[in-house]
Amino acid sequence: xxxxxxxxxxxxxxxxxxxxxxxxxxxxxxxxxxxxxxxxxxxxxxxxxxxxxxxxxxxxxxxxxxxxxxxxxxxxxxxxxxxxxx
Numbered sequence: 001x002x003x004x005x006x007x008x009x010x011x012x013x014x015x016x017x018x019x020x021x022x023x024x025x026x027x028x029x030x031x032x033x034x035x036x037x038x039x040x041x042x043x044x045x046x047x048x049x050x051x052x053x054x055x056x057x058x059x060x061x062x063x064x065x066x067x068x069x070x071x072x073x074x075x076x077x078x079x080x081x082x083x084x085x086x
Contacts, residue, residue: 002030003057004050004079010034011070012043022069023049027056048079 007019020032034047051057057078065076 001054002050002052003054004048005057005060006046006075006077006079007049007064008046008075008077009072010043010045010047010074011072012045014043014070016047018070019047019049023051023060023064026051026060026063028052 005023010019014034016032016034019034020029023029023032028051030050030052032047032049035044036042037044049057049060051060061076061078064074066073068074
């Protein structure tokens with residue numbers, strides 16, 4: 001079963017390949033994406049990494065949450081479903 005992680009406070013210059021490379025040390029990754037602004041194409045400073053195995057994702061959270069990556073202290077947590085606002 002796969003597990004998606006939320007990665008916050010990502011450096012503006014980071015690429016999706018940088019993100020994938022940083023987290024690949026913990027296991028097999030299905031997807032790594034940095035969210036960008038539709039109008040400008042500029043990074044919004046957060047993204048998601050999806051691991052194929054839950055245990056590998058848990059290890060990544062344990063190892064990377066609060067650590068410095070590309071000059072910024074990132075937050076790494078299990079992604080939660082988007083809450084719709086009415």
